[in-house]
Each structure stands twice: as structure tokens, then as C-alpha cells.
Amino acid sequence: KNQVEQSPQSLIILEGKNCTLQCNYTVSPFSNLRWYKQDTGRGPVSLTIMTFSENTKSNGRYTATLDADTKQSSLHITASQLSDSASYICVVSDRGSTLGRLYFGRGTQLTVWP
Amino acid sequence: EADIYQTPRYLVIGTGKKITLECSQTMGHDKMYWYQQDPGMELHLIHYSYGVNSTEKGDLSSESTVSRIRTEHFPLTLESARPSHTSQYLCASSTPQGTISGANVLTFGAGSRLTVL
DSSP states (O other): OOEEEEOOEEEEEEETEEEEEEEEEOOOOOOEEEEEEEEESSEEEEEEEEEETTEEEEEEEEEEEEETTEEEEEEEEOSOOOGOEEEEEEEEEEETTTTTOOOEEEEEEEEEEE | EEEEEEEESSEOTTTTOOEEEEEEESSOOSSEEEEETTTSSSEEEEEEOOOOOOEEEEEEEOOOOOOSSBBBBEEESSSOOGGGOEEEEEEEEEEEOOOOOOOOEEEEEEEEEEEEE
């Protein structure tokens, strides 16, 4: 069964600290993995997208890694800011169709305290 | 800034009412989607469209219907709302990400939060 599991479910950190969010998946055949940020009451916004051949990709203070062998990805946030408080969703796409079916994780709810 | 708009943002209605959630995008994307999201849960695809006059049901069974008469417009309708329809509804559109097969990058609207009493 194709699944995407994220951990932790929620996380609280102090402003300025770093944190790492985890994503494990069983989706096969794998096409690409995306990380989205969803602010409360808003739609998700894409942070990064990685294919099988990419191990790491950065977007400002966000760095995503991908290990396609172990089917794991992480999202590292450096020097956190209050505006980083949001849900971070891992999404994996398969290669089963031209649409590329998407499998969503339940997200990690990050809260950054001042 | 996302160029995909959803209205209404919030709606509280009584059981049995007919409602339409509007979704419009100005990016000229062919593919559009409706997702349903409950708190703490993953997004579930309920409808999608490849283009004008094309609509398909998604993974999650839904009593809603959609139409795609114009490229930019993808409304979702519930003929008779029930409390079980209470949820957040997210509209999205996508375009291929360069040459990456299957990597359609989704742009989401802000969502419509529906509460049925």
C-alpha cells in the first residue's frame, strides 16, 4: 500500500533554532517528492520538489534531502523564524500515470515561539 | 502570490441547502483539482479535470459534482449539504515542471471552509 508517513506530528521550537522534519514513504514506482508549507487557514505552498537523482535541494533557509534507497526525506529549517509556524506536508508522486498520482502525508505542525 | 482564487472563504449553512464553491485561476493551467482536508489529516483528491469539458472523480468518494466549461473556472457543487460535508475544500491547478515526468507543480487556492449545521 502506497503511504507517506511524517514525524513528528507536532514540534515546538524557539525562534532562531534549527529543526528537522522527517518523511518516510512506500510509494512505488517513485517519481518525485515535494515539500509544502501550509499556513493556518491557507492553501499549501510548494517549497521544494526532488526527483530520484537529487539528494538535496535548498530554498532559502529550507533544505530538503532525499534518500531514494531508504525511501526517506527530511526538511531542515535553519535559524527558525516566527513566520515558519505552519504545517509542513510531504507529498510523493508515483509514475503510474501521466497525471502522477500524489500521496499526501498528514503534515508536521511546527510552532516557533519567541 | 498564487493566482488561484476561491470563494467563499468561509460558509456556514443549514442541512439540505445547495451550495457552490467557486474556483478561478488566471494562469491558463489545463489541469485543475479539488481536495478535501480535515484537521490533522492528509489531503484527499475528490475531483480533477484535464481541461475544458473533462472531469473525473478522485480517490475519495464525494457527493459533490464539478464542471469545467471554461479553462479558468472549476466550480464544485453540493446539491444537498449535510453535516458530514463539513470540511475544508482546496482547489488547485497545475502545469508541468519542466521536463520532469509527472512533476506537475500544484498551486493551491486559500481554501473554502464549509460548515453544515
